Amino acid sequence: MSVIDLRSDTVSRPSLAMREIIKDSLVGDDVLGDDPTVKLLEAKAAKVVGKQAALFVPSGTMANLIALLTHCGRGDQAIVGSESHILHHEGLGAPALGGIHLGIVRNQKNGRMNIDEIESHFKSEKSISKVMCLENTQNRCGGTVIPQSEITEIAGIAHNAGASVHIDGARIFNAACALETDVSSLVQDADTLSFCFSKGLGAPVGSVLTGSEEFISSARSIRRQVGGAMRQSGIIAAAALFALENNIERIGIDHINARRLAEGLTQISGIDVDLNLVQTNMIFISSEKIDVAILQNDLADHGILVSSTVPNTLRMVTHLDIPEESIDVVIEQVQKTTENMIG
Ligand SMILES: Cc1ncc(COP(=O)(O)O)c(C=O)c1O
Known part of the structure; x- marks a missing residue:
């Protein structure tokens, strides 16, 4: 019996063309900084989303974890949606490993957040909010999108309060496609963005965290701490590169x-x-x-x-x-x- 697997877009298998590219990929030791394919992927991923730098990591969960560990110190707060993947499906890694408090803002049915609720978190004296996390598309809210105008409004509030904005963009290319815009415009007001190659883009594994040179340099040290630095990872970066070049359209x-x-x-x-x-x-x-x-x-x-x-x-x-x-x-x-x- 042939199977129609609609459980997730993570279940897609690498195509034959992608496997061919993997077979021929150039590799080095990325922990030592000399894997050419990873370097190429990081440069290309950063460019596509309009950020200065990118860091290749094994999973979307690790990209979000490193983002939060880089934005926040122990005891700081990250604000997340009540239906966010970070809150529900990532083993609460940021609180467990980083002592980061998750402040929760309700997601409505369509994923939208109430602006007053966000503002009240930033005004609260009980905690120091260092990062506002958005998710685009929003998995548990039906794969709904957040338009750029809303990201700009929320980023304005966060930045005025001295905090940053992180977008969990596991499916940011789906969001950009639905909104008929390009990813770099959509995320221009966010300080950091993570996205996945192993979902709609069809690669077998891998995600990136993107942001400023300075942020990614700190994130690189934290990737080492959480065990996400990989050796001949060009072999999987090659598939991710193929996905970026062939599977967005x-x-x-x-x-x-x-x-x-x-x-x-x-x-x-x-x-x-x-x-x-x-x-x-x-x-x-x-x-x-x-x-x-x-x-x-x-x-x-x-x-x-x-x-x-x-x-x-x-x-x-x-x-x-x-x-x-x-x-x-x-x-x-x-x-x-x-x-x-x-x-
Ligand atoms: C919105 C969102 N963020 C992050 C992730 C985590 O990605 P991974 O499964 O690669 O850890 C997922 C996975 O489905 C997701 O849907």
Whole structure:
């Protein structure tokens, strides 16, 4: 049985062309600073997002952790969204390893934050807020986007308070695509940005943290401390470079597929999808009529894998390995299963 894996965009496999590039990659020892492919990737990644420098790290989680450890000292506060990946899915590394307090601002359903709540964190005398963290796209809020105007407004508040802005941009190229802008304009008011090669860009592994030369130089020392400095990492940097050069333009296809899937699902009685939240490559499904956990199991029995990252909700994510033809197959199976369940 062929599998349609919609659990995440992290599940895509490196293409044959990408594997060819990996095979021929030039490598050195990046801990000693002489891996040419990593250097090339860092320079190119920084340029694409309009920052001075970049640091290659194994994962998005580590990029965020290093960002927070660099922005904050022990006892300082980082402000994060109530639905942020940093808060829910990164093992609370910043508090555990860095003694960093996470101040929480509520994300509304569409991911937006209340500006007054942000301001009150900065005015509070209980803590020193050193960094305001945004997530774009916002995974647990449906893959929704934060427009540049909102980033500018929030950055203004943070900067006035003497704090920095970090964007967890694991899927920043999806955000830029949906907003029809380029990443460097979108993140121009943020001090630091992390993004992942192993999600919509289709590389097997790797993320970068980007920012000023000075910031990245400090972050490089912290990467060593947390065990993220790698040796012949050119072998994976080559795949990331390939992804940067070849897989950004095609991201819009995933968004078209996601929209078609979402629209098809909304036609099914018993299935609820908020189309307003389908802005990029994610679809969140809920139901008042059926138990979505049973739907998830039945879909798996039919070779369709979906995830559940938010309670009572299923998530489907489109990516490089989901061709257009799979969309109808998924809609049809959800329809059959739901009909059987409702009776
Ligand atoms: C928004 C967001 N940030 C960070 C990460 C962490 O990336 P990684 O799984 O590479 O640690 C993810 C992973 O899905 C994510 O969705």
